[in-house]
Amino acid sequence: MTFIEYKALSPADKAKYKISEFFSRLPGALGKFFSAIGKFFSNLIKWIITGIKGYGSRFANGDMATKVSYLIMGFGNFTRGQVGKGLVFLGAEVLYIIYMASFGIQYLSRFGTLGTQETYKVKDATTGRMVTVFGDNSMLILLYGVMTILITIVFIGVYVANTKSAYDCEQRIKEGKRNMTLKEEIADLMDSKFHVTMLALPVLLIAIFTILPLVFMICIAFTNYNKEHNPPGKLFDWVGLETFREVFKMSEGAGKAHTFAELAKWTIIWAIFATFSNYIVGMILALMINKKSIKLKALWRTLFVITIAVPQFVSLLLMNQMLQYNGVVNVILQHIGLNPVHFIDGTRLTARITIIVINMWVGVPYTILQTSGILMNIPEDLYESARIDGATPVVQFFEITLPYMLFVTTPYLIQSFVGNINNFNVIYLLTKGGPTKDATLYQAGETDILVTWLFKLTLDNNDYNTAAAVGILVFIVCATLSLITFNLSKSSRNEEEFS
DSSP: HHHHHTTSSHHHHHHHHHHHHHHHHHHHHHOOOHHOOOOOOOOHHHHHHHHHHHHHHHHHSHHHHHHHHHSSSEEEEETEEEEEEEHHHHHHHHHHHIIIIIHHHHHHHTTTTTOSOEEEEOOTTTTTOOEEOOOOHHHHHHHHHHHHHHHHHHHHHHHHHHHHHHHHHHHHHHTTTTOOOOOHHHHHHHTTHHHHHHHHHHHHHIIIIIIIIHHHHHTTTTTTTTTTTTTTSSOOOOTHHHHHHHHOOOOOOBBBHHHHHHHHHHHHHHHHHHHHHHHHHHHHHHHHSOOOOOOOHHHHHHHHHHHHHSSSSHHHHHHHHSSSTSHHHHHHHTTTOOOOTTTTSSOOOHHHHHHHHHHHHHHHHHHHHHHHHHHHTTTTHHHHHHHHOOOOHHHHHHIIIIIHHHHHHHHHHHHHHHHHHHHHHHHHHHHTTTTOOOTBBBOOOOOOHHHHHHHHHHSSSSHHHHHHHHHHHHHHHHHHHHHHHHHHHHHHHHHTTTT
């Protein structure tokens, strides 16, 4: 379809065309997405193979000092004047050996079984009392085992860097060059390699507080860690993909698979309504505030800022009390002659509509502030030219305002959609997932989304493995949708269009 043909379409036909174009490009985007994943792993394997080849060639071509560095880290640096750097490498090797000998090896050796000796009680022959004899703790074995594996991976990287440093020092001496001292290398880290210095601490913290917990959680999904296998009293073991099979095993009646399917559908519906209701209503209010005829613009914007200043959890807990059957809202309804409504503990439809409306109340101010700034930056010349050409306000909105807004705010919409899929606060603080009248749902209410169900599985039912599996699935869906949607949007494909 040409540009002129597209412009001749009605707004409804334009929307249909854009939707059909989106879905027609979707298979290709999916193909590119999975191709990129395959390419990443392919490059990773090639990088590992190249590293192994380099590791072997350095040993084969290096002198005796370089070869000794493969056993005693830092030896090649010591013998070539880099005492400080050699001490760093040697210190890393000594610390790793001490760590493995005193702590790591005992957990790594039991990582494959996650423990074999359960905690039990035995009668003390002298006192006659029951004494607890503690056995293995599967959770600690898994946690410290994962930590030991990650530390080993880091050590391998340092070890390879040691061999490369020893070989590079050897080559520089053969070329008649002088090797840098530790003081010079530190000065270099504060100058040309300052980015490495600045990123070192954040990377370390990310590894400790993000990567380690994530890997630990992923591992739990492949175990039977639940209320029947809850350490330290009980052991849990590896079960492979059994947890995922339970989640996807569709059957009639109550069960994890049925609950996952029902909550997944409601989660997507909730995310769509929560995202676009806030976006549309917020944009409409921002347009109204930005109209030249509106007085006291600063006052209206200030009022919305004040609503944001109140912590969201306070607002939601307050609304939870106000919407109770005997709450303020129903008291007012009774005073004006209307029947009270079960907003939270009534029917599924009533509860779901209630949380969508309340989410608009707490979320629209954010959209107003964001879109207000964008609306004020749309060039006035565009509107002036449109008015000269006879465009009505409606045409100006659909041809200028909305395309500009969508172009700029597409990343925000994606972030908002993913955020609503994981919007724990609104659901849990307002309804706690209720009502709970559907007996076919496993440990879930009728307004629960996947993330609140995950919380209940963990806190109330100790189904840690199922919760971990659900968390992995939510991450995969969110990451895939975000990457594909963004790459199909104009924000990614034509960054210069509105510059």
